[in-house]
Amino acid sequence: MNSIHRSEEMCLVQLFLQNEAAYLCVAELGEIGLVQFRDLNAEINAFQRKYVREVRHCDEMERKLRFLEREIKKDGIVMVDTGENTEVPLPRETFDLGATFDKLESELREVNQNEEMLRKNFAELTELKHILRKTQQFFDENEGERQALHSLAQEEFLDDGSSLIPRDRGDASHVSKGNLKFVAGVIQRERLPAFERLLWRACRGNVFLRQAEITEPLSDTMTGLEVQKAVFIIFFQGDQLKSRVKKICEGFRATIYPCPDSPQERREMSIGVMTRIEDLKTVLGQTQDHRHRVLVAAARNVRTWLTKVRKVKAIYHTLNLFNLDVTQKCLIAECWCPVAELDRIQLALKRGSDESGSSVPSILNKMETLEQPPTFHRTNKFTRGFQNIVDSYGIASYREINPAPYTMITFPFLFALMFGDLGHGLIMFLFGLYLVLKENRLEAARINDEVFF
Structure with missing residues (x-):
């Protein structure tokens, strides 16, 4: 006799399911959630069971769906959740779903790859635009000192300590006449002081660095994050210094871009870059x-x-607990279930057999056993929370007195004693009201691996 003070009376049953009907029968049993299957293949490795390939296929589909979820959240798109109970797809429908996920994943990855490449090209062109603009400003600033820079470029090294650093610079056409070369690029603003010091020491003062900050943050070509950058132009003489300067730029992750010598070429290049x-x-x-x-x-x-x-993954995990008979045409399962729900379980098996079109009905056979059955407490939306509180301290033995009905009375009373002021009461009331109003939405959002069973 069932009682709210004790757990349900349980029995061990044996199921005989046809191969073609087993999938839908397990799906129906999972929907009612009244059975607990035993593992009849405990001695078999998890990777050697009958439906391991189907489980792996479900894992792969889950991975693709998680990828879709990440991309959807990244764009801030709201995912529709109706909260309705979703029907279990048939095995052939599962493969159709897999094909759909394959198509979506490949399309999204291709789009993401193209977008990443376009963003990288856009960032590089934006940096080149700033370099051309700042470089032209460098050469146009002190028009009156071109001749000084040209004459300085013609001088020979007097000794190792003599400096090639001009006080300013002139136009690139005059620089090239004196065999004074330059490179231009961009670098993160925070690295610029150390970059300048290392250039001075490594090149023994025989380089001339000019830099200008870029006011707007730019997207980094490597990481894609927005960072503050600066444009630099380095003047030097000789291939040895050129190689040393490029190595230092590479070490500081500075990006060097080609910059024409003449103003006309720079203007033409700027127009092309803007286009x-x-x-x-x-x-x-x-x-x-x-x-x-x-x-x-x-x-x-x-x-x-x-x-x-x-749900499909849970079904195949459950089918892996079953044993095959000698004819390899029938699956044998053992499960615990409430005695009061045997008729409902048989009805679920009948629905599964009918939907699969099997000509042989599923058989339920009640077994006698000396094993202690599992504890099953029948709950509803109201009593489930209190039962979970009790179970968190320990699950009662089979047919042991259940303290949950008494907890429904004592717990709210003791809680009221602990937080008896009006402020706490108002907070708890508002929080409880929110949970009641959002019940369906919160319940639908609680998707985890234990959908049923």
């Missing part, structure tokens, strides 16, 4: 729109897909 930047903006916008459309379409179904895949 390419505008074209990249257009293509990048179209790529982002396409990616957003794909993610919006996926966001409508990703929660439902995830529930379906996890």
